[in-house]
Amino acid sequence: MNLFYEEYPCSIWIEGEAIPILTDFRSYIKLMDVFRAKDLTDRYRAEFICSFFLKIPSNMNMAIERLLEFINMDTLKPPVSTEVLEDVDANLEEEPVKMVYSFEFDYPYILAGFRQCYQIDLRTVEYMHWWEFRCLFQGLPVDTEIKQRIHYRGLELSEIKDKEERKRVQRIQNEIRLPGEELSDYDIGNAFM
Numbered sequence: 001m002n003l004f005y006e007e008y009p010c011s012i013w014i015e016g017e018a019i020p021i022l023t024d025f026r027s028y029i030k031l032m033d034v035f036r037a038k039d040l041t042d043r044y045r046a047e048f049i050c051s052f053f054l055k056i057p058s059n060m061n062m063a064i065e066r067l068l069e070f071i072n073m074d075t076l077k078p079p080v081s082t083e084v085l086e087d088v089d090a091n092l093e094e095e096p097v098k099m100v101y102s103f104e105f106d107y108p109y110i111l112a113g114f115r116q117c118y119q120i121d122l123r124t125v126e127y128m129h130w131w132e133f134r135c136l137f138q139g140l141p142v143d144t145e146i147k148q149r150i151h152y153r154g155l156e157l158s159e160i161k162d163k164e165e166r167k168r169v170q171r172i173q174n175e176i177r178l179p180g181e182e183l184s185d186y187d188i189g190n191a192f193m
Helices: 025-036 042-050 060-071 082-094 107-118 130-138 145-154 163-176 185-191
Strands: 011-014 017-020
Touching: 011 060, 025 042, 025 130, 042 060, 107 130, 107 145, 145 163
Parallel strands: none
Antiparallel strands: 011 017
């Protein structure tokens, strides 16, 4: 699929049938919030995800799998051998993914980045396809506040050898830490250095 000349998808294929889905970026940001919320029931989450299908799919398990592929833009990625997938699955079980941004808490910086770079007001734009939003978000320049926050949150203090630089990065990380993000043993130990 080449997005320079092909339309963004507005449906997923389930057993040979195109099932139309929601595609606006706001829907997917809300979906992520729903799955991160600790106070919601699994039933509510299941009902919410079903609302993304504008036609009831014949195979709901496959539909959810295809929706996840849509969310991750997997149809744009080259096929991966099963060996690589097994290695990735094994690594995912060992290490939780580090949160480097939050649509909820980083909203002002994401909004500012889109206004600064693309002159797009995310609050008032009538519609933007999820894939377009992701491409634009990923393409924000490194000097935008949100990209700086992502950069610093993603740094591993244990990999910084210079003591002063490690302290500087740790101060920045503490200032921009996402709410609810737990301190690691390494962070706690460094607080006393």
